[in-house]
Amino acid sequence: MSDTSATSHVAPKTYRSSPLPDLKLFMWLFLASDCMFFGTLIGTYLVYRGRSLEGPFPIDVLDIPITTVSSFVLLMSSFLMVLALHALRSGNIPRFRLWTFGVAFFGAIFLGFQVFEFSTFVQEGLTLNQNLFGSTFFVLTGTHGIHVTIGVLMLLSILILSYVKPMTSKDSLFLEVTGLYWHFVDIVWIVIFTVIYLVEFA
Amino acid sequence: MTYGKQSTRSVSESTGLLIRPNWDRGILSWLTTVDHKRLGILYILTSTFFFLTASVEAFVMRLQLARPEQSLVSPDLYNQLFTMHGVTMVFLAIMPLGIGLANYFAPLMIGARDLAFPRLNAFGYWVYAFSGILLLSSFIFGGAPDVGWFAYAPLTSLSNNPGNGVDYFMVGLLISGVGTLVTAMNLIVTIVSMRAPGMTWFRMPAFVWMILITMFLIVFAFPPLTIALFQILMDRTFGTLFYDPAGGGMPILWQHLFWIFGHPEVYIIILPAFGVISEVIPTFSRKPLFGYAVIVLSGIFIGFLGFAVWSHHMFTTGLGPVVNAAFTLTTVVIGIPTGIKVFNWLATLWGGKIQFTTSMLFALAFLVTFTLGGITGIMLALPPFDAQAQDSYFVVAHFHYVMGGGALLAFFSGVYYWFPKMTGRLLNERVGKWVFALVVGGFHLVFFPQHFVGLLGMPRRVQSYEAGLGWEIYNQLSTAGTWVMSVGALIFLISIFQAFRNGKVAGNDPWDGRTLEWSTTSPPPYYNFVKDPVVTSLDSWWAKKYPESVHADVDHQAEAEANHQAEYGGAGVHIPGQSWFPFIAAIAIFFGGYAFIYDNWWLALLLLGILLVSCYAWALEGVGGKHINPESEGIA
Numbered sequence: 001m002s003d004t005s006a007t008s009h010v011a012p013k014t015y016r017s018s019p020l021p022d023l024k025l026f027m028w029l030f031l032a033s034d035c036m037f038f039g040t041l042i043g044t045y046l047v048y049r050g051r052s053l054e055g056p057f058p059i060d061v062l063d064i065p066i067t068t069v070s071s072f073v074l075l076m077s078s079f080l081m082v083l084a085l086h087a088l089r090s091g092n093i094p095r096f097r098l099w100t101f102g103v104a105f106f107g108a109i110f111l112g113f114q115v116f117e118f119s120t121f122v123q124e125g126l127t128l129n130q131n132l133f134g135s136t137f138f139v140l141t142g143t144h145g146i147h148v149t150i151g152v153l154m155l156l157s158i159l160i161l162s163y164v165k166p167m168t169s170k171d172s173l174f175l176e177v178t179g180l181y182w183h184f185v186d187i188v189w190i191v192i193f194t195v196i197y198l199v200e201f202a
Numbered sequence: 203m204t205y206g207k208q209s210t211r212s213v214s215e216s217t218g219l220l221i222r223p224n225w226d227r228g229i230l231s232w233l234t235t236v237d238h239k240r241l242g243i244l245y246i247l248t249s250t251f252f253f254l255t256a257s258v259e260a261f262v263m264r265l266q267l268a269r270p271e272q273s274l275v276s277p278d279l280y281n282q283l284f285t286m287h288g289v290t291m292v293f294l295a296i297m298p299l300g301i302g303l304a305n306y307f308a309p310l311m312i313g314a315r316d317l318a319f320p321r322l323n324a325f326g327y328w329v330y331a332f333s334g335i336l337l338l339s340s341f342i343f344g345g346a347p348d349v350g351w352f353a354y355a356p357l358t359s360l361s362n363n364p365g366n367g368v369d370y371f372m373v374g375l376l377i378s379g380v381g382t383l384v385t386a387m388n389l390i391v392t393i394v395s396m397r398a399p400g401m402t403w404f405r406m407p408a409f410v411w412m413i414l415i416t417m418f419l420i421v422f423a424f425p426p427l428t429i430a431l432f433q434i435l436m437d438r439t440f441g442t443l444f445y446d447p448a449g450g451g452m453p454i455l456w457q458h459l460f461w462i463f464g465h466p467e468v469y470i471i472i473l474p475a476f477g478v479i480s481e482v483i484p485t486f487s488r489k490p491l492f493g494y495a496v497i498v499l500s501g502i503f504i505g506f507l508g509f510a511v512w513s514h515h516m517f518t519t520g521l522g523p524v525v526n527a528a529f530t531l532t533t534v535v536i537g538i539p540t541g542i543k544v545f546n547w548l549a550t551l552w553g554g555k556i557q558f559t560t561s562m563l564f565a566l567a568f569l570v571t572f573t574l575g576g577i578t579g580i581m582l583a584l585p586p587f588d589a590q591a592q593d594s595y596f597v598v599a600h601f602h603y604v605m606g607g608g609a610l611l612a613f614f615s616g617v618y619y620w621f622p623k624m625t626g627r628l629l630n631e632r633v634g635k636w637v638f639a640l641v642v643g644g645f646h647l648v649f650f651p652q653h654f655v656g657l658l659g660m661p662r663r664v665q666s667y668e669a670g671l672g673w674e675i676y677n678q679l680s681t682a683g684t685w686v687m688s689v690g691a692l693i694f695l696i697s698i699f700q701a702f703r704n705g706k707v708a709g710n711d712p713w714d715g716r717t718l719e720w721s722t723t724s725p726p727p728y729y730n731f732v733k734d735p736v737v738t739s740l741d742s743w744w745a746k747k748y749p750e751s752v753h754a755d756v757d758h759q760a761e762a763e764a765n766h767q768a769e770y771g772g773a774g775v776h777i778p779g780q781s782w783f784p785f786i787a788a789i790a791i792f793f794g795g796y797a798f799i800y801d802n803w804w805l806a807l808l809l810l811g812i813l814l815v816s817c818y819a820w821a822l823e824g825v826g827g828k829h830i831n832p833e834s835e836g837i838a
Contacts, residue, residue, distance in 0.1 A: 015734065015770050017397040022318045025394060029387040029421055036425035040459060044433070044444070051450045129441035132450045139436060157818075 027177045031184045034147075038188050041143060042195055045136040052131035058200045061124050063117070070113035071193050074148075077106035078186045081179045088172045097162060100175070103182065104155040107148050114145050137196065144192060147185045154178045220819060222779030222826030234780035236320035237728055238309050241327045243624060245302025246617075248331050249295050255338060256290035257691065259283045261684050264648070268681040270669035280665035281348035282341070282367070288351030289371065292467065293378055294334040296609050300474030301385060303616055304413040306624065308389060310719035310726060311407045313398025313735035318391040321781045321820060322384050328788030329381030336795050337374035340367055347371035350663065352464065353434075355445035355456035360438045369438060369799040372431045377795050379424045379431075381788075386420035389413060398718065399766050400737035404498070407717045407741075408491055411498045412477030415505040419466045419473070422509070427463035430456055439801065454519060461512035469508040471605060472572075473501060475612030476543060479565050482615050483547050485713050486562035487554025490741055490752055493546040500539030507536045517585045518592045526585045533583035537576060544573055559713070560634030564615035567642045571611060575603025578653070593663075596656030602649045614641065614694075622708030626724040627701045633693060640690025647683030651676035716744035729775050732832045736763045772833070779826025787816040 018025070084099035118138070126134045158175055161167075225231035232240060263283050266274045275283065305327075309317060317323045340346040347367040349357045358368045393414045397406065406414075433444040434456070443449030445456055476497075484491040491497060513521060513529040547569060556562065578600040582588050591597055614637075622628050655676035660667060667673055711720040718735050719726070721743045738755045739745045745754035790813040797806035 014773070014775075015399050015766065016395050017399075017401065018395040020395065022391050022395055025391045026319070026387055029390055033383060033387070033421045033425055036422050037429060040426045040429040044429070044455065044459075047452070047455060048444075048450070051452075053450045128436070129443065132443050135436070135442035135444055135449075135451075139433070139442065157821075 021173055023173055023177050024180070027180050031180065034184065034188075038140075038143070038191075041136075041140045042191065045140050045195065048132045048136050052133040054131050056121075056124055056126045056130070056133075058133055058137075058196070061121050061126050062197055062200055063120075064197060064201060066113065067117070067193065067197055070110050070117075071189060073106050073113075074110040074186055074189055077103045077110070078183050080106065081182050085172070085175055085179050088167060088175055093162065093167065096167075097159060100155055100159050100162075104152045104159065107152040107155070107182075111145060111148055111152070114141065114148075140192065141196070144185070144188060147188070151178070151182050151185055154181070220823040222781055222823055224779055224826070224828070231780065233785055234324075234782055236316070236324050236778055236780055236784075238305050238317050238320065238323060239624075239726060239728070239730075241323055242302050242304075242306025244327055244331070245298050245305055248327075248334065249299040249302060252290050252294035252334055252338075253296075253299075254691075256287050256295055257688070259287040259290070261688060263287065264681040264684040266665065267667070267677050269678070270667050270671075270674060272666060275665070277665040278348065281663070282346040284663055285347045285350055285353075285371075286337070286341070289337065289347070289375070290334075291605070292351060292471070293375060294330075294337070296471050296605060296613070297382070297467075298330055299613050300413075300416070300471065300609070301382070303478065303613070303620070304389060304416075304474060305385075307620060307719055308410050308413050309392060309396070310623075310722070310730060311410050311717045312393060312396065312401055313718050313731065313737065314392060314396035315730050315775055316778070317388050318395060319388050320778050321784050322388050324781065325784035325787055326381040326385035326388065328785050329791060330378055330385075332788050332792035333374050333378035333381065333795070336377065336792060337370055340370035340374075343370075352457075352460050354460075355434065355453035356447060358434050358438075358456075359446060366799055369435070372435045372438075373795045373799050376428060376431045376435070377791055379428050380791070382420055383424050386417040386424075389417045390421070393417075398735045398737050399770075400762055401742070404495060405737055405740045405742065408480035408494060408497050409474075409477035409717075412473045412480070412501055415501050416470050416473045419470050419505055419508060423463045423466035423470065426459045430459035430463070435798070439798075454516075457516050457519065458512070461515045462509070464515065465512040466508045468604070469504055471609050473504065475568070475572075475609040475616075476501065478612045478616035478619070479547060479568055480543075481717065482561050482565040482619050483550050484741075485619070485715055486557045486559055486565075487551050488557070488714075489550055489554040490716075490744075491546070492549035492552075493542075494740060497543055497546050500542045503539040504536060507532060507539070511536055514583055514588070517588045530583055530585060534580060537580055537583075540576055544569060544576075559618070560629070560631055560638055561615045561618035561713075563635070563638045564611050564618060564642075567638070568608060568611040568615060571603055571607030571642070571645070575600060575607055578603065591656060593661055594656040595652040595660045595662055598662050599649045599652035599656060602652075606649070607645060611642065611645070614638075619713065620719075621698075621701070622712045623719055623724050623726070625701065625705075626708055627705030628708045628712060629701050629705065630697050633697045633700070637690050637694045637697065640686055640693065644683045644686030644688075644690055647686055648680050649683070651679040655680075711743075714747075716741040718743050721746075727832070729777060729830060729832050734766060734770065736766045738762050772831070774829055774831035774833075776825070776829050777827045779828075781820065781823065781826075783816045783820035783823065787813055787820065790816065 080099045080102040084096055084103060087093075087095035087099055121134075121137075126137075128134055128138050155178060158171065158178065161171065223230070223234050225234065232244070235241065235244075262275060263280065266272055266280060305317070305323065309315070343366065345365050345367045347353070347370055349363065349368060349371065353368070353371055356362055358372075393406075393410060433442070436442040437444050437446060443451045445451045445453050447453060480491055480497055510532045511529060513525060514533045517526055517529075578596070582591060582597065582600055618629055618634060655673050656662075658672055658676075660671075660673050660676075667677075708724050710722065710724055712724075713720070718731075718737075721735060722731050735742070736759070738758045739753035741751075741753050745751055746759065748754065749756045790809045794806055794809040794813070797803070797809060
């Protein structure tokens with residue numbers, strides 16, 4: 001009739017049939033699913049590529065140099081992500097905060113570029129309902145932008161949390177899982193950048 | 203209804219910002235529950251409710267078709283009825299029933315205490331329940347969708363369908379997809395990480411295997427549907443051109459995306475049914491499952507191949523002979539693993555001491571009915587035949603034999619099998635035989651004639667037909683069958699109430715079962731098992747009861763239990779606290795759906811805010827719950 005350790009806060013040692021933490025496996029499954037989400041969107045883009053009945057066409061509006069810069073910033077954020085996780089794991093909290101802020105900041109820069117790009121396109125007459133290129137382009141890159149936004153939110157949340165309470169191994173798992181998500185979103189961007197931008201000028 | 207008395211003796215512990223509720227009984231304890239058993243029961247009850255609504259829709263359609271040239275319902279209402287019948291049955295009734303059984307029994311069968319993410323499980327349930335209510339409410343708010351359950355473009359475009367029905371369809375399925383996806387990921391993590399010590403992959407019950415495969419199918423099949431639904435919504439709301447032929451869009455793309463989801467969906471529905479059959483038939487044949495490994499591997503094979511057959515739904519769209527031939531090939535090939543399973547079940551029966559319980563009768567009826575559906579499936583896999591039968595009642599008969607005669611009969615079998623475990627009471631077996639006779643007899647009376655009337659040329663989705671085409675007798679038989687089935691269903695519902703009032707007490711193991719769920723009490727306590735089960739063989743509970751049986755490994759069993767006890771024993775279990783936030787998040791999504799349908803962006807933004815806040819509260823509310831030690835407390 002005893003409620004053992006109700007006061008001790010020692011987590012019971014429980015058997016697990018897999019060494020992988022639940023949260024990490026869950027993220028891998030989500031990313032597998034997300035592959036299909038982006039796969040469908042990219043597939044739609046490719047099916048409709050070159051089928052727009054009226055302009056502006058991709059070649060008229062896409063700006064390779066600017067997007068190359070924003071793509072580079074996004075890819076570098078993945079590098080900072082690795083540094084942030086490494087710093088947290090080795091207990092270097094100031095560095096962890098610096099790099100995590102760096103990732104979120106680079107993500108925000110990328111989003112800024114995207115806002116700029118979208119508004120330029122709209123000025124040049126490319127809207128959601130202008131032609132198939134507009135429909136497929138905005139929905140695909142917009143979905144990617146929402147992914148980046150959610151990633152930035154998660155990173156900032158961890159950053160704020162680190163000022164509220166001491167970081168534990170659970171938080172480093174959370175950062176690692178956020179990192180998986182972040183790297184995935186970056187990789188998807190490489191595909192999108194290739195399929196939408198580079199192919200047009202090949 | 204008494205359900206798993208909860209211990210109030212334990213002290214709440216909370217390490218987070220908020221205190222998680224800990225109600226034992228009453229409505230609040232159900233709204234905030236994170237217990238997989240309670241959620242499983244909620245899934246089963248909710249899907250039964252949607253079963254009934256979809257059955258009523260079918261019943262009205264059959265009344266309308268009982269005689270030629272009737273006008274009981276208008277063509278427009280008829281369109282809404284068959285659309286909602288299909289959508290409700292597929293998304294809100296049969297699939298969630300399988301998920302509900304999985305929710306309740308997969309953790310018990312692998313010896314786990316709950317799912318990996320209990321609150322996410324609650325979220326998945328509430329999102330599903332609300333999405334169903336949203337879809338159903340379209341009848342009240344100006345017209346249900348009337349485009350068929352596969353909602354072919356461009357029928358769904360704003361110009362062709364200006365009402366809100368299509369928006370309800372798209373938003374409702376989008377939302378329900380979110381719930382289904384998170385639940386699928388949750389179950390996969392549970393099955394991978396929380397199996398009992400010693401339960402290797404090939405000691406896992408066949409039901410759990412089929413659930414695992416099904417959940418992977420959900421993870422990969424739902425995204426294409428979600429995106430396609432989203433594209434239609436964008437077309438209707440923001441004027442994008444995805445499916446607008448005037449702007450260069452290709453409506454055929456919708457068919458591809460829909461069936462890339464839609465055919466795996468068939469297996470998402472039928473594989474859990476295969477799992478149920480793989481548990482019921484061995485139990486009542488008093489034999490191990492014949493060819494367990496082959497059943498599992500053929501299930502995996504079906505899972506992969508299920509993604510490679512979608513275009514057989516599109517043979518008549520002019521894909522060309524090469525594509526048609528390729529998809530004929532894959533479709534015929536997918537019949538092989540399915541056939542292998544049927545033969546394995548037959549071989550399990552062979553030489554067994556068969557007990558004709560209601561559950562077993564339903565399982566046997568499944569074998570016959572599902573095989574008939576499979577055979578017409580092979581017929582339809584051949585493009586020349588398909589071109590003749592396309593859009594006729596033959597197709598209707600075919601997929602009802604697979605979905606109704608397959609999945610539904612298997613789930614009847616499963617409910618009769620597991621009802622005593624869930625409630626502690628047995629369903630009346632004599633009444634059960636009546637239910638069996640009426641449901642199965644009625645089923646064949648409804649759908650068998652439809653093969654013939656289909657081959658005679660009666661098209662599906664017609665509100666009426668002319669007299670003198672020779673279709674009358676078949677339609678009358680079909681309609682008569684719906685009466686028989688309805689009586690059966692009614693008696694079934696009455697027998698459930700009767701079981702609660704004065705049903706025989708079941709005991710822990712009424713069927714002399716093989717798997718771990720029968721090793722605990724009926725209903726199981728909220729912590730599921732007093733002691734962590736330790737597994738050294740397939741059919742571990744059976745092996746423990748009958749040490750002389752095939753799989754038993756008595757020497758290692760004792761040793762493994764001692765080892766586990768030494769390392770993990772006495773630590774007790776942590777039972778997580780309840781939570782409001784899954785419910786609140788689901789409510790926000792529910793009303794957000796309405797905001798999207800009626801283009802009320804301020805409301806949508808507000809609800810997005812509520813969703814975000816509840817996500818943060820969810821993350822930060824802390825663990826809560828209680829730490830108990832069932833071994834020293836004894837069975838609650």
